Amino acid sequence: MIQQKNLFGLTLDQLKALVLSLGLPAFTATQIAEWMYKKNVGSIAQMTNLSKQAREKLEKDYIIDRIVPSKVQTSTDGTKKYLYPTQSEKFIESAYIPDDDRATLCVSTQIGCKMGCLFCMTGKQGFQGNLSAGDIVNQVQSLPEFEKLTNIVYMGMGEPLDNVEAVLSSIEIMTSTWGYGWSPKRITVSTIGIIPAMITFLENSQAHLAVSLHSPFDDERKEIMPIQSVYPITEVIREIKKWDLGKQRRVSFEYIMFKGVNDTPRHAKELIKLLNGIKCRINLIRFHPIPDTPLLGTDLNSIVSFQNLLKAKGMTVTIRASRGEDIFAACGMLSTKELVKRQEESDF
Numbered sequence: 069m070i071q072q073k074n075l076f077g078l079t080l081d082q083l084k085a086l087v088l089s090l091g092l093p094a095f096t097a098t099q100i101a102e103w104m105y106k107k108n109v110g111s112i113a114q115m116t117n118l119s120k121q122a123r124e125k126l127e128k129d130y131i132i133d134r135i136v137p138s139k140v141q142t143s144t145d146g147t148k149k150y151l152y153p154t155q156s157e158k159f160i161e162s163a164y165i166p167d168d169d170r171a172t173l174c175v176s177t178q179i180g181c182k183m184g185c186l187f188c189m190t191g192k193q194g195f196q197g198n199l200s201a202g203d204i205v206n207q208v209q210s211l212p213e214f215e216k217l218t219n220i221v222y223m224g225m226g227e228p229l230d231n232v233e234a235v236l237s238s239i240e241i242m243t244s245t246w247g248y249g250w251s252p253k254r255i256t257v258s259t260i261g262i263i264p265a266m267i268t269f270l271e272n273s274q275a276h277l278a279v280s281l282h283s284p285f286d287d288e289r290k291e292i293m294p295i296q297s298v299y300p301i302t303e304v305i306r307e308i309k310k311w312d313l314g315k316q317r318r319v320s321f322e323y324i325m326f327k328g329v330n331d332t333p334r335h336a337k338e339l340i341k342l343l344n345g346i347k348c349r350i351n352l353i354r355f356h357p358i359p360d361t362p363l364l365g366t367d368l369n370s371i372v373s374f375q376n377l378l379k380a381k382g383m384t385v386t387i388r389a390s391r392g393e394d395i396f397a398a399c400g401m402l403s404t405k406e407l408v409k410r411q412e413e414s415d416f
Contacts, residue, residue: 074133075112076104077202080247081238090125093100100207101246104132110211130325133202136210150211154179154203158196160225162207167389172219175207177235178226183260186292187282187324189358190225199226208242220271224276229257239273240285260323261304269339270311276318277364278351281303283330284338292329292363305342313347319350325366325374327355329348336377343383350385351376 078086083097096118103115111127112118137150148164163174181188182195208220220242222228226245228235241247252274259266260280270277281301283289290296313319321343325331343350352375355365366374371387378385 072129072131074131074202075236076132076134077102077205078202079201079229079237082237086130087122090122092122092125096122098246101128105209105241105247106249110134118222120363121290129226133409134206134210137212148213150207152203152210154199154205155196160199160203160207162211162224164213166209166213166216169214170218171213172221173197173208173217174221175226176221176224176226177204177228177231181226182230183227184294185260185280186361187326187355187358187363192358192360198231199234201241204234204238205241207247212416218254220255221278222255223328227260227262229259229262229269232265232268234359236269236272239275243275253316256318256320260293261299261301262295263299263304263307266307268305274317276320277308277313278320278322279308279322280324282324282326284335284342288330292326302342305346313372317379318349320351322351324353324355325371327364327366329363329372331366331370333377336374340378340381340383350383351386353388 075086078101080097080101082152084094087096087100088094096266099117100115101160103109103232109115110132112123112130112132115123118126131311135152135154137152139151141149144287146166148193150162150164152160152162154160159251160179162176162177165172165174168221171219176199178198179196180193181191184191196311208214211217222235235257239257240253242250242255243252253276255275256278257273258278258280259269259270271274271406280293281289282292284301286296286300289301308319323339339350354368354371357363375385375387
């Protein structure tokens with residue numbers, strides 16, 4: 069039996085190529101997109117303005133397959149962590165973060181991660197595959213709080229720009245008139261600095277960029293982030309300076325603070341020097357201890373002192389509030405222990 073393919077997650081251009089291959093009019097693609105993304109239908113049969121012949125042709129080989137979360141954990145601060153099975157029978161996690169008049173969803177882009185950052189729990193589980201655009205958008209569409217969402221950050225499991233094509237397709241679906249119609253200003257994509265993919269992202273999207281920096285010194289950054297050996301942060305910054313960022317499109321730098329590693333006045337001085345000339349925001353993030361890492365978090369008073377050093381030189385700096393730590397939903401803590409659990413159960 070031929071397995072049916074999923075329409076959900078296809079862009080308008082991909083849908084046009086599909087319907088034309090079936091001998092259907094090109095406008096059918098727009099109809100399908102609007103039914104899936106605007107009207108949220110769950111089957112081809114519900115697309116009543118498509119001809120019966122068109123529906124029959126589509127139903128032969130295609131379905132609309134969205135997946136609801138299989139588990140939810142709720143933090144004492146209101147953050148919710150959702151567990152999703154994927155098409156490949158593995159698992160990913162997303163974090164929903166309500167905050168007064170804002171509600172942010174932190175989406176995953178990969179199952180695990182191959183980057184191996186010393187401070188990240190996702191990286192410790194290894195890399196198990198890329199998510200499709202449909203897998204990424206599904207985290208948004210199937211969220212029980214979907215109607216409350218104001219922002220999306222691509223900061224969950226995986227390195228978004230290591231899966232740049234799927235990420236760009238998902239953003240296209242989120243921001244197009246035939247899709248969800250969101251402003252790209254409501255979307256931020258994080259990266260540790262994969263320069264070729266970052267250029268592709270900047271050329272093909274208007275979403276905001278967030279760079280995981282964590283140390284301004286090349287040699288010290290290399291010790292906690294292996295990507296530094298391939299794409300040094302100085303080269304990442306040099307590329308960013310070529311772009312007109314800071315007006316409609318924002319660039320920010322994420323800086324997790326580790327005790328005795330990157331939190332000294334020497335680091336603040338070098339960070340100011342490195343980012344000179346870039347209109348940006350620096351987000352200081354408290355480190356959440358994870359198993360099997362030698363790193364410790366900087367205390368709050370030292371973080372505030374570090375912030376003041378940067379502010380004194382005119383930098384825009386915020387200390388990001390810690391959310392969802394008690395359910396392992398905070399920065400760097402997402403993982404899929406569920407997959408390990410299932411694998412262990414299957415061994416008996």
